[in-house]
Amino acid sequence: MAAHLIVLGNEKGGTGKSTTAVHVAVALAHAGFKVGALDLDGRQRTFARYIENRSAFAAKRGLELPTPETVVITDETPDLDRERLIAQVGAFARSKDAIVIDTPGRDSVLGRTAMGIADTLVTPLNDSFVDFDLIGQVDPDTYKVKRPSFYAELVWDARKARAKVDGGSVDWVVLRNRLSSLEARNRKRVGGALDELSKRIGFRVVPGLSERVIYRELFPKGLTLLDTAVIDEVSMSHVAARAELRELIGSLNLPMWDAAAQASA
Structure with a gap:
């Protein structure tokens, strides 16, 4: 496919997925890329609602905001919905530079299918051992990794299947979301466990989004930290969050983002 496929995957809710x-989708659109997006959670539709709010806000203000073309695919009839997912990805691949897929926060046929065709798989985790347990189990006394968990095994199987099908590889990125400056001991222990596990099963660890109220406040208007030109009041928190977002996007090592950075240098 010409389009780069970015899948946000995590079977646990509340991680900022x-x-x-x-x-990520809006950042790519802001950079001038054609972006298609798929929301595979037909019940919650968080991604789709965000984009609907964005379109409504833009229409009300008479604005043209860079916005990904978004399609919702339900997961009520697995076989049919899998076919719809593959067909929609194929359609986007012919007209888009990038495709962003938001998967459900639970095990699903659609989520597994998306994982298996990803170029970049992004797994956000809150910085705690509760969330770490999704990908690895640790010794309660030493906090050393004992074994990978079920989700890591799913990713491993998906990567092997992808290599057999087309020889492609999946770049797995784990985001440490909601990093706190407090609880330094817990932060260090989680970081150590992530580093240890990453060497065993092959993922990259990058800083994600901090715990900031601004991310929740922007949802009703569908705005992001890159839309500061239309945000009524811009604070230092907005500026810091925007820098944080740019660092996150850069750390994903997306081929089109690297090209855009070189072109603007």
Whole structure:
């Protein structure tokens, strides 16, 4: 496919997956790329609602905001919906530079299918051992990694299947979302476990989005930290969050983002 496929995957809710997905998609659109987006959670529709709010706000203000073309695919009839997913990805691949897929926060046929065709798989985790347990189990006394968990095994199987099908590879990126300056001991222990596990099963660890109220406040208007030109009051928190977002996008090592950075240098 010509389009680069970015999948946000995590079977645990509350990790900032949809918020991250929206910001990645809008950041690429702001950079001038044609972006298609798929929301595979037909019940919650968090990504789709964010984009609907964005379109409504733009229409009300008479604005033209860079916005990804978004399609919702339900997961009520697995076989049919899998076919719809593959067909929509194929359609986007012919007209888009990038495709961003937000998967449900639970195990699903659609989520597994998307994982298996990803070029970049992004797994946001809150910085705690509760979330770490999704990808690895640790010894309660030493905090050393004992074994990979079920989701890591799913990713491993998906990567092997992808290599057999087309020889492609999946760049797996784990985001440490909601990093706190407090609880330094917990932060260090989680970081150590992530580094240890990453060497065993092959993922990259990058800083994600911090715990900032601004991310939740922007949802009703569908705005992101890159839309400061239309945000009524811009604070230092906005500026810091925008820099944080740019660092996150850059750390994903997306081929089109690297090209855009070189062109603007």
